[in-house]
Each structure stands twice: as C-alpha cells, then as structure tokens.
Amino acid sequence: MHGLVNRAIQCFVRDTxxxxxxxxxxxxxxxxxxxxxxxxxxxxxVTERMxxxxxxxxxRDRAIVLEDLGTYLVSHPNVGSLRRLLxxxxxxxxxxLDSLDDLPSRAALAVPELELPRFDVMQGEGGIVRVxxxxxxxxxxxxLVGIMRTLADDYGALVLLEHEGREGENEWISxxxxxxxxxxxxxxxxAADR
Numbered sequence: 001m002h003g004l005v006n007r008a009i010q011c012f013v014r015d016t017x018x019x020x021x022x023x024x025x026x027x028x029x030x031x032x033x034x035x036x037x038x039x040x041x042x043x044x045x046v047t048e049r050m051x052x053x054x055x056x057x058x059x060r061d062r063a064i065v066l067e068d069l070g071t072y073l074v075s076h077p078n079v080g081s082l083r084r085l086l087x088x089x090x091x092x093x094x095x096x097l098d099s100l101d102d103l104p105s106r107a108a109l110a111v112p113e114l115e116l117p118r119f120d121v122m123q124g125e126g127g128i129v130r131v132x133x134x135x136x137x138x139x140x141x142x143x144l145v146g147i148m149r150t151l152a153d154d155y156g157a158l159v160l161l162e163h164e165g166r167e168g169e170n171e172w173i174s175x176x177x178x179x180x181x182x183x184x185x186x187x188x189x190x191a192a193d194r
Contacts, residue, residue, distance in 0.1 A: 070146020093157035141171025156185030
C-alpha cells in the first residue's frame, strides 16, 4: 500500500482522536509509532492491521471508520490540497460527479505511484447517478462516500448517498442529487492560502 494511504489513516486518527489514540493504534497494529513516509510503499497487511485496530479501539464498524476517513480527507485543514484537487473537477456537485472518472489520472500527475481505484459514473433510473468504484482492495467505496458527502455540503448541494455493497472488485454507490444549489456553498479558490 502506498505510504500516502497509511499516512492518511495515521493523520486521521491523530488529528481526530489525539496522539495517544494514534500511539495505541500503532502499537496494537505493529505500525511505526513515529508514522509513515508518504512516498514509501508498505505491505498491504500493515494497512489491514491498522484498520482492524481502528475498529477495535474506536468501537466502530470498518465502513464507518472509512467513511469518516473520507470526510477527514476533504474537511480537515491539514489536508486542504486534496479538497482543492477534487473541487477542480467542477463548479457544481453534478459537475464534480461527472469528473470522478478522471480523478485517477489527475492524481497520477501528482503521485504516479499511487494506485487509486477506477471510477465509472453512470446515469441510472429516476435521475440517480451510480458510481462504480473498482479496486482489488475493499473499502475505497466507503472512503468515497465520506468524500462525496462532505463535498456535497461544500458545494451547497442536498444529496442522498448509499453504499450499495461490494461484489468482487466492484463497490457501487448511488447518488441522488435532490438540489444542486440547496444552500450557499463554501468559498473555493484553487490556490492554497498563504
């Protein structure tokens, strides 16, 4: 697993639950307490042990932990660059959804070694958008739900999201955009604040 993924889990636990909780999780999962190098590659088993420890120590199902991780990745001030990358996908939430197909190639421009799932966005019946998250590693769909839920609020859209489950390497998410301009969205600028 790419070090950015493990580092994201580390920062999520540390920033959300505190340094002591991160140290407990690292010890329980036999992960380096000092943390991960973002550009290294680690054995997938390290990530699996961290997620098991997070479930145990936080008392939450893995799906909830992963969705909370997705929320963290686009809402916490320490990781604002990902929010900017995602918001670059469009001026409205529906435009953002349409741009998900291109996300892995946009991310590869910045970090070529990072293997993101492949996303396919399809129009379903009754205006429902279905997002296919294809990856050999389970759970990315839950992270995507957290990201999309937070970005919908960011855009000021009112949406219903449902993780429909996993079959093989495919996770399906249904998205109903009830109102693309339900509320005032958060201000956005591509450049980082200085």
